[in-house]
Amino acid sequence: MTLYLHLKNERIPYIIKPSKARSLSLRYPNTEALLLVEVPKGYSEKVVEDFIRKKSDWILKHYRNRQNLQHQRSTFWANVEKGKILYLGEQYSIVFQEAAHNRVQMKDRQMRINMSKSTRKAPLKSILYPALRALASNYLKKRTHELAQHTHTIIKTVRIKDHSSKWGSCSSLKNINLNWHLIFLPPSLIDYVIIHELMHLREMNHSPAFWQWVERFYPKHKQARKQMKAYQWLIGIFDSH
Numbered sequence: 001m002t003l004y005l006h007l008k009n010e011r012i013p014y015i016i017k018p019s020k021a022r023s024l025s026l027r028y029p030n031t032e033a034l035l036l037v038e039v040p041k042g043y044s045e046k047v048v049e050d051f052i053r054k055k056s057d058w059i060l061k062h063y064r065n066r067q068n069l070q071h072q073r074s075t076f077w078a079n080v081e082k083g084k085i086l087y088l089g090e091q092y093s094i095v096f097q098e099a100a101h102n103r104v105q106m107k108d109r110q111m112r113i114n115m116s117k118s119t120r121k122a123p124l125k126s127i128l129y130p131a132l133r134a135l136a137s138n139y140l141k142k143r144t145h146e147l148a149q150h151t152h153t154i155i156k157t158v159r160i161k162d163h164s165s166k167w168g169s170c171s172s173l174k175n176i177n178l179n180w181h182l183i184f185l186p187p188s189l190i191d192y193v194i195i196h197e198l199m200h201l202r203e204m205n206h207s208p209a210f211w212q213w214v215e216r217f218y219p220k221h222k223q224a225r226k227q228m229k230a231y232q233w234l235i236g237i238f239d240s241h
Helices: 045-054 056-081 124-150 180-184 187-200 208-217 221-234
Strands: 003-007 010-019 025-027 035-040 084-087 090-098 103-107 110-115 157-161 168-170 175-179
Touching: 003 056, 010 056, 035 045, 035 056, 045 056, 056 084, 056 124, 056 221, 084 124, 084 180, 103 124, 110 124, 124 157, 124 175, 124 180, 124 187, 168 187, 175 180, 175 187, 180 187, 180 221, 187 208, 187 221, 208 221
Parallel strands: 010 035, 090 110, 157 175
Antiparallel strands: 003 010, 025 035, 084 090, 103 110, 168 175
């Protein structure tokens, strides 16, 4: 049963779930604005209520973050329905053209998708996903190899992934993994993510030495890290709709 907590003009939904843990805990298990209160056996209703009230600031902060996340994602999909798509930090118009072979091209601030008449009948999301992923694969792989050469970094393979919580990763085998959702970000921030992962091939940690390497090739990395937070909602956007 969903209960509601009233905090500073916000009506915050939450559910209570029995827990085998020793103490009370609060968490938002996913991107939804539904708080989960886990209660071990033996805790009275008053103790639980007092615990929730003491955590009201934390609850309110994370609730509003999730509300904002949902608003941004809803706006993204509303724009898609209006024929607009985010690409490299800019809005492009989506244009469909009937053709014998499927093809996607970005030109004159338009995303031109060529496809057969039968394919056009498919849901918009299922059409856009492979098109955007193909664009991301081409752009990200090419740019990673360019920056690897620029930073004198040896890499083995660049893989494009459907990460649901991070922009990129790397391995000691010199493989770079990049989230295809990066294609929505401005090129300068894409470069930051790529250089970040490339420098991990020199330092597999976030030590001062690592950040010195990052600064050498991306001096404005501190600003970029802050800017990246504004795009966090895009990770897994195609899974959320």
